[in-house]
Amino acid sequence: NAGVTQTPKFRILKIGQSMTLQCTQDMNHNYMYWYRQDPGMGLKLIYYSVGAGITDKGEVPNGYNVSRSTTEDFPLRLELAAPSQTSVYFCASRPSAAGELFFGEGSRLTVL
Amino acid sequence: QKEVEQDxxxxSVPEGAIVSLNCTYSNSAFQYFMWYxxxxxxxxxxxxxxYSSGNKEDGRFTAQVDKSSKYISLFIRDSQPSDxxxxxxxxxxxxxxxxxxxxxxxLTVKP
Structure with missing residues (x-):
């Protein structure tokens, strides 16, 4: 039972580079989320999706893009990486708006 | 002021101690409260x-919500190193x- 799987676990980017953080879940959950976690700041919602083909902005969407072509996958795209995007990124899913959030193990990104 | 404040x-506590963890918040409209x-x-x-005010207990863990004070707590009894x-x-x-x-x-619980 894999749950929520994120790749890569670690990545170092140079300023201006682009990359995609992958997230896949095998629980058939409709709701998926991307958060970033910074020291002393708590988790901040970047983007979320309530089903395939539907995405919406969260609290801190600038500099990111998402897509949701299937129920299982919810990749997060970083265009023109900036040092302010250095963070730990967590993908999460849940079966409904009222359900428990299940988190992946995180992707640690450093932009130099 | 942050919307949710948490120390x-x-x-660091010794094994077996009672632990109290707390959060305060500013938005009086919050109704659903969780501890992760x-x-x-x-x-x-x-x-x-x-949900809303009151207590909830699950084994060694107790969650309390005081909406009038905008204050929530998590208590851990008989704390273990695995906590x-x-x-x-x-x-x-x-x-x-x-x-x-x-x-x-x-939180660190020392044996």
């Missing part, structure tokens, strides 16, 4: 979930996608 600690536990280098996992983790409070107005998290309190 980051670190908090996060082990080092792992994702958070739901520990307790409460060593960061504890995050979270809350939302509706049971929807806009959940706000505290910064987390790092």
């Amino acid at each position: 980051p600690g670190p908090l 536990r996060q082990y080092s280098r792992k994702g958070p996992e739901l520990l307790m979930y409460t 060593s983790a960061t504890y995050l409070c979270a809350m939302s107005v509706d049971n929807n996608n806009d959940m706000r998290f505290g910064a987390g309190t790092r």
Whole structure:
């Protein structure tokens, strides 16, 4: 039972580079989320999706893009990486708006 | 002022101690309150979930919500070394996608 799987676990980017953080879940959950976690700041919602083909902005969407072509996958795209995007990124899913959030193990990104 | 305030600690206690973790908040519209536990280098996992004011108990864990004071607490009885983790409070107005998290309190329980 894999749950929520994120790749890569670690990545170092140079300023201006682009990359995609992958997230896949095998629980058939409709709701998926991307958060970033910074020291002393708590988790901040970047983007979320309530089903395939539907995405919406969260609290801190600038500099990111998402897509949701299937129920299982919810990749997060970083265009023109900036040092302010250095963070730990967590993908999460849940079966409904009222359900428990299940988190992946995180992707640690450093932009130099 | 942050919407959700949580003392980051670190908090260190001996095994068997009672631990009290707290969060305060500014948005009186919050109705759903959660506590997540996060082990080092792992994702958070739901520990307790409460709606509106009152207490909820689950084994060694008790969650309290005082909406009049905008204050929530998590108590851990008979703390164990395996309880060593960061504890995050979270809350939302509706049971929807806009959940706000505290910064987390790092707890160490020493054998």
